[in-house]
Amino acid sequence: MKQGNITIHNVxxxxxxxxxxxxxxxxxxxxxxxxxRNRVEKAIRKLGFRPNSRAQALSRKRTDTIxxxxxxxxxxxxxxxxxxxxxxxxxxxxxxxxxxxxxxxEKLDAINRLCTEGRADGVILxxxxxxxHVLEVAGEIAAPLVVLDKDIRGxxxxxxxxxxQLAAYEAAKHFLEVHDVDGLFFVGGSESNVDxxxxxxxxFEAIETLKPKAEGRQFFGQGYSYExxxxxxxxxxxxRIQTGRKYGVIAANDDVACGVMDALLDHxxxxxxxxxxxxxxxxxxxxHRRLKVTTMRVPTKEIGKVAVRMILDRLSGKVSEPVKxxxxxxxxxxxxxxxxxxxxxxxxx
Amino acid sequence: MKQGNITIHNVxxxxxxxxxxxxxxxxxxxxxxxxxRNRVEKAIRKLGFRPNSRAQALSRKRTDTIxxxxxxxxxxxxxxxxxxxxxxxxxxxxxxxxxxxxxxxEKLDAINRLCTEGRADGVILxxxxxxxHVLEVAGEIAAPLVVLDKDIRGxxxxxxxxxxQLAAYEAAKHFLEVHDVDGLFFVGGSESNVDxxxxxxxxFEAIETLKPKAEGRQFFGQGYSYExxxxxxxxxxxxRIQTGRKYGVIAANDDVACGVMDALLDHxxxxxxxxxxxxxxxxxxxxHRRLKVTTMRVPTKEIGKVAVRMILDRLSGKVSEPVKxxxxxxxxxxxxxxxxxxxxxxxxx
DNA sequence: TATTGACATGAAAACGTTTTTATAATAAAA
DNA sequence: TTTTATTATAAAAACGTTTTCATGTCAATA
Numbered sequence: 001m002k003q004g005n006i007t008i009h010n011v012x013x014x015x016x017x018x019x020x021x022x023x024x025x026x027x028x029x030x031x032x033x034x035x036x037r038n039r040v041e042k043a044i045r046k047l048g049f050r051p052n053s054r055a056q057a058l059s060r061k062r063t064d065t066i067x068x069x070x071x072x073x074x075x076x077x078x079x080x081x082x083x084x085x086x087x088x089x090x091x092x093x094x095x096x097x098x099x100x101x102x103x104x105x106e107k108l109d110a111i112n113r114l115c116t117e118g119r120a121d122g123v124i125l126x127x128x129x130x131x132x133h134v135l136e137v138a139g140e141i142a143a144p145l146v147v148l149d150k151d152i153r154g155x156x157x158x159x160x161x162x163x164x165q166l167a168a169y170e171a172a173k174h175f176l177e178v179h180d181v182d183g184l185f186f187v188g189g190s191e192s193n194v195d196x197x198x199x200x201x202x203x204f205e206a207i208e209t210l211k212p213k214a215e216g217r218q219f220f221g222q223g224y225s226y227e228x229x230x231x232x233x234x235x236x237x238x239x240r241i242q243t244g245r246k247y248g249v250i251a252a253n254d255d256v257a258c259g260v261m262d263a264l265l266d267h268x269x270x271x272x273x274x275x276x277x278x279x280x281x282x283x284x285x286x287x288h289r290r291l292k293v294t295t296m297r298v299p300t301k302e303i304g305k306v307a308v309r310m311i312l313d314r315l316s317g318k319v320s321e322p323v324k325x326x327x328x329x330x331x332x333x334x335x336x337x338x339x340x341x342x343x344x345x346x347x348x349x
Numbered sequence: 350m351k352q353g354n355i356t357i358h359n360v361x362x363x364x365x366x367x368x369x370x371x372x373x374x375x376x377x378x379x380x381x382x383x384x385x386r387n388r389v390e391k392a393i394r395k396l397g398f399r400p401n402s403r404a405q406a407l408s409r410k411r412t413d414t415i416x417x418x419x420x421x422x423x424x425x426x427x428x429x430x431x432x433x434x435x436x437x438x439x440x441x442x443x444x445x446x447x448x449x450x451x452x453x454x455e456k457l458d459a460i461n462r463l464c465t466e467g468r469a470d471g472v473i474l475x476x477x478x479x480x481x482h483v484l485e486v487a488g489e490i491a492a493p494l495v496v497l498d499k500d501i502r503g504x505x506x507x508x509x510x511x512x513x514q515l516a517a518y519e520a521a522k523h524f525l526e527v528h529d530v531d532g533l534f535f536v537g538g539s540e541s542n543v544d545x546x547x548x549x550x551x552x553f554e555a556i557e558t559l560k561p562k563a564e565g566r567q568f569f570g571q572g573y574s575y576e577x578x579x580x581x582x583x584x585x586x587x588x589r590i591q592t593g594r595k596y597g598v599i600a601a602n603d604d605v606a607c608g609v610m611d612a613l614l615d616h617x618x619x620x621x622x623x624x625x626x627x628x629x630x631x632x633x634x635x636x637h638r639r640l641k642v643t644t645m646r647v648p649t650k651e652i653g654k655v656a657v658r659m660i661l662d663r664l665s666g667k668v669s670e671p672v673k674x675x676x677x678x679x680x681x682x683x684x685x686x687x688x689x690x691x692x693x694x695x696x697x698x
Numbered sequence: 699t700a701t702t703g704a705c706a707t708g709a710a711a712a713c714g715t716t717t718t719t720a721t722a723a724t725a726a727a728a
Numbered sequence: 729t730t731t732t733a734t735t736a737t738a739a740a741a742a743c744g745t746t747t748t749c750a751t752g753t754c755a756a757t758a
Contacts, residue, residue, distance in 0.1 A: 005491075007714055018738045023716060033736060053466040054412065055714030057403040058743050065446075073431040074633070082422040086449045095468065097414075097446050100435045117402040118744095119444065142354075226637045255637070262639050284423070288575050288604070289638050290611050356744055367708045372746060382706060404744030407713050467714095 006047045015043040026051060057118075065095045066311050067120035069110045071102050071128055075255075076283035077300055081148075084304025085124065092312055094121075104131045108138075115143040122311035124148060130194060144314040146307050151194055158310050159324045160303050164195050167296045167329035168202025168250060171278045174294075174331060175248030176210045179276055179338050182245040183215035185237050187260055188229055188252030191220040196252055199280070203250055215240075224252055229259025237275075238267055247275040248337070254279035254286040257293050261336060272338040282332050292334035299327050355396045364392040375400060406467075414444045415660050416469035418459045420451050420477055424604075425632035426649055430497075433653025434473065441661055443470075453480045457487075464492040471660035473497060479543065493663040495656050500543055507659050508673045509652050513544050516645045516678035517551025517599060520627045523643075523680060524597030525559045528625055528687050531594040532564035534586050536609055537578055537601030540569040545601055548629070552599055564589075573601055578608025586624075587616055596624040597686070603628035603635040606642050610685060621687040631681050641683035648676050 008026075012019045017036060024030045025040045032040075043049075057063045068085060070078060082098075089096050097120055099110040107125070111134075114120040122144035127134075135155045138145055146158035168186070175181045186203045189196025200218040207216045219236045221228040229251060237260070241247055251257035257279030264271050271277060271291070279286055282297035306325060313319050333339050357375075361368045366385060373379045374389045381389075392398070406412045417434060419427060431447075438445050446469055448459040456474070460483075463469040471493035476483075484504045487494055495507035517535070524530045535552045538545025549567040556565045568585045570577040578600060586609070590596055600606035606628030613620050620626060620640070628635055631646035655674060662668050682688045 009714080019715080020717080020739080021737060024737090027716080029717095031736075036736080050461065050465045052407075052714055053462075053468050054403065054406040055743090056716075058401075058407050058745085059714080059716040061403075061743070063403065073428040073435075074425075075428075076423075078428070079422040079424075082447075083449075086422075086447075090449075095446060095448070095462070097444060098431075098435075099444070100432075100439075112399065113402075113444070116399045119402050258637055265639065285634050285637055288607055288634055290614065290640075358744080368745080369709080369747080370707060373707090376746080378747095379707095380705075385706080401744055404713090405746080407715085408744080408746045410713070 006049045008049070008051065010047055011040065011043045011049045014047065015040045062121045062315075063095075063119060064093065065097050065120045066308055067110070067114035067123035068096055068098045068126070069101050069107055069114075069123060070098060070126045072100060073098075075281075077281055077298070080300035081126070081304040084301035084306075085308050086304075087301075088305040088308040092308070094308070094312070096308075104134050107131065107134050111138050111141060111145075115141045121315055122146075124307045124311065127152070129192070144311050146310050148303060148307060149195065151198075156322045158314070158322055160306055160310070160327070161325070162298050162303075162327045162329050164198035164329075165202040165205065167280070167298075168199040169206045170202075170329070170331050171250045171296055172203045172206030172248070173210060174278065174333075174337060175250075175276060176206060176214065179246060179248060181214065181248040181276070183217070183240070183247045185216075185240070185247065185249040186218040186252075187232050187237065187249055188219075188221055188224060188256035190223055196220060199250070199252065224255055226255045226259040226262075229256035230263045231259070232256075233260040233263035234267070238264070238269070241269055241275060243274075249275060249277050251277060251279045253281050254283040254293060254295055257295070257336065258285055258289065261291065261293070272336050276337040278331075278337050280329075286332075287334070291336055292340075294334045294337035294339065295332050296329040297332045298329050302327065355398045357398070357400065359396055360389065360392045360398045363396065364389045411470045411664075412444075412468060413442065414446050414469045415657055416459070416463035416472035417445055417447045417475070418450050418456055418463075418472060419447060419475045421449060422447075424630075426630055426647070429649035430475070430653040433650035433655075434657050435653075436650075437654040437657040441657070443657070443661070445657075453483050456480065456483050460487050460490060460494075464490045470664055471495075473656045473660065476501070478541070493660050495659050497652060497656060498544070505671045507663070507671055509655055509659070509676070510674070511647050511652075511676045511678050513547035513678075514551040514554065516629070516647075517548040518555045519551075519678070519680050520599045520645055521552045521555030521597070522559060523627065523682075523686060524599075524625060525555060525563065528595060528597060530563065530597040530625070532566070532589070532596045534565075534589070534596065534598040535567040535601075536581050536586065536598055537568075537570055537573060537605035539572055545569060548599070548601065573604055575604045575608040575611075578605035579612045580608070581605075582609040582612035583616070587613070587618070590618055590624060592623075598624060598626050600626060600628045602630050603632040603642060603644055606644070606685065607634055607638065610640065610642070621685050625686040627680075627686050629678075635681075636683070640685055641689075643683045643686035643688065644681050645678040646681045647678050651676065 008019045008022050011022045022040055024032050025037050085096055101107040101110040114123050124146050126148045127150035130150055148160050151161055152159050172184055184203055186200045204216050207214050219232050221232050249260055251260055257277050261271050261277050264275055269275055279293050279295040282295045286293040286295045357368045357371050360371045371389055373381050374386050434445055450456040450459040463472050473495050475497045476499035479499055497509050500510055501508050521533055533552055535549045553565050556563050568581050570581050598609055600609055606626050610620050610626050613624055618624055628642050628644040631644045635642040635644045
């Protein structure tokens with residue numbers, strides 16, 4: 001710990017120039033005589049000068065920081081999002097400040113700390129539910145805002161989301177076409193959640209267009225956990241599985257999928273022979289359980305990258321109208337759907 | 350998007366006072382006449398004034414932000430650390446800025462961006478390996494630094510770590526005393542990693558003191574992944590398992606543990622009857638696989654909290670000498686060690 | 699009644715940059 | 729040679745706070 005207070009003034013003094021000249025060479029915007037530039041650069045190296053970002057922020061009226069508001073830090077989804085955002089941020093020379101906010105009030109407070117108080121130049125808002133109040137107040141803010149995950153039709157913000165209905169359709173199609181199942185269950189999520197609804201809709205759409213006589217059911221719950229998957233499977237799907245028929249369950253995410261699988265296995269349903277399972281997200285557990293779970297991979301890292309790019313574009317005035325980006329999910333075929341059963345010897349089979 | 354540039358000057362004008370008076374009421378440090386205070390507060394509410402954090406940062410010479418440097422964003426460990434740090438930060442009114450840095454050079458750069466350029470008041474450095482160069486250069490910095498995970502004996506920084514040797518000892522003791530195993534294998538990590546070494550040592554220490562005639566072996570690898578666990582188990586431990594004898598494997602973390610389990614199961618070793626497994630970290634997968642894995646839970650959230658508290662204490666001058674905090678891990682008994690086999694019906698058994 | 703001290707507030711400096719404006723010095727044009 | 733551009737640099741203002749210092753008011757003391 002030593003005191004490190006080397007300012008632009010010190011550099012100016014050593015180099016025998018004014019501070020404006022120093023500023024010019026560090027930001028190289030105006031032309032500086034080669035000789036002078038040399039002297040200044042030498043002084044900078046000698047002193048180890050690094051411009052104070054606080055002063056820069058005040059003067060430039062920006063922080064080169066992008067805020068990110070998330071409900072928590074768990075799961076593969078968050079991790080990948082961070083990876084993507086940081087990667088893009090690094091190449092663009094900006095920083096990321098993450099705030100945790102679960103309730104609408106917390107989100108609003110976070111937005112204010114970041115934008116109104118000037119800690120960030122823009123914010124990436126991860127929205128698990130649609131909070132009109134939050135979105136309206138956020139409109140008062142003079143900084144770009146991009147909303148992830150949640151479709152915010154009607155509000156004029158940038159919006160990045162995955163085509164959930166299509167994704168679920170693909171999953172259902174896989175069950176229907178390659179495994180020729182007789183029934184399809186959508187399990188998990190919540191009935192107030194736009195994503196869950198879209199995914200469920202995708203399942204029914206597939207049934208209607210591909211095999212109308214197949215059974216189709218949806219069982220929403222309290223959210224996206226392993227425990228909910230286990231509970232719902234036990235309470236709702238177990239009794240609906242008839243011997244001699246094949247089923248597919250499409251879970252709201254991989255956690256739910258695992259819960260479902262374990263519940264069925266615990267009650268002697270043969271997974272995946274009699275009932276296959278497909279999850280969502282391609283999270284870590286999906287590929288690190290004994291029976292590898294087939295899943296719809298959401299391009300999460302890409303979302304993170306695109307989000308910071310959008311903020312930056314908007315800051316530089318490149319874009320004016322709100323943009324809505326729809327990303328496609330990808331089916332990752334593993335074992336839990338019934339494919340690839342020869343990958344490993346499994347005692348369950 | 351509207352322009353929100355309400356400054357202290359606007360407030361002062363509306364309230365009919367000077368900016369110093371406004372500053373005094375928002376920070377309530379000096380005494381202000383009740384009547385004046387009222388007028389100012391009314392003006393603040395009316396305009397929705399929030400002090401500009403950039404200007405505050407410059408003037409106060411601090412940002413009320415704590416930097417955190419991590420190798421990546423994956424896993425339960427990182428998530429819990431963030432939870433803890435953010436929780437503590439929120440109650441103390443500071444923010445957290447996370448930078449990703451894998452290589453030593455990146456770490457150094459991150460430290461400079463945060464401290465030298467004044468983006469943060471202190472930094473929490475997650476160190477997976479001991480980089481003397483990083484630690485030495487970091488010493489030039491005039492800001493508090495706390496190092497996590499890695500024992501930095503010799504360097505004068507704050508240091509928070511878990512007692513790895515003791516933790517491994519506890520795990521080994523469990524195998525030896527309650528399952529009466531004949532052999533103990535430590536699997537995973539790397540032989541250059543202080544943590545791995547400490548953990549392996551704990552295993553041998555337990556053997557020596559509790560059951561000297563038990564077999565003890567250590568198999569280091571390339572790190573902490575599921576894949577490494579699978580590979581090592583297949584290559585090294587499989588052949589060493591003799592029928593009629595009982596074994597315990599202590600994995601470098603839960604990922605490795607899962608890999609080991611799956612490898613053994615795939616080769617028809619009965620887990621946990623013939624070979625039990627104990628992991629480290631209590632990460633998500635540990636409790637969300639079919640066979641729940643017994644693990645040593647590291648108090649990660651606590652580490653996050655303590656780390657920001659230490660930074661803050663040091664900033665306020667409460668502490669002067671470097672502090673080293675050793676935290677204890679806790680054995681979470683589940684199924685993979687051989688306990689609690691009745692929790693769920695399992696077909697593997 | 700003049701003097702002191704406490705108190706409330708205003709004025710101004712400081713924080714370390716960027717950016718605008720001004721001013722030399724030099725080169726080109728008349 | 730004088731005038732006009734052009735160029736390189738310096739000086740000063742601005743960013744929005746905090747904080748120090750100065751000032752004025754009023755009540756208490758001498």
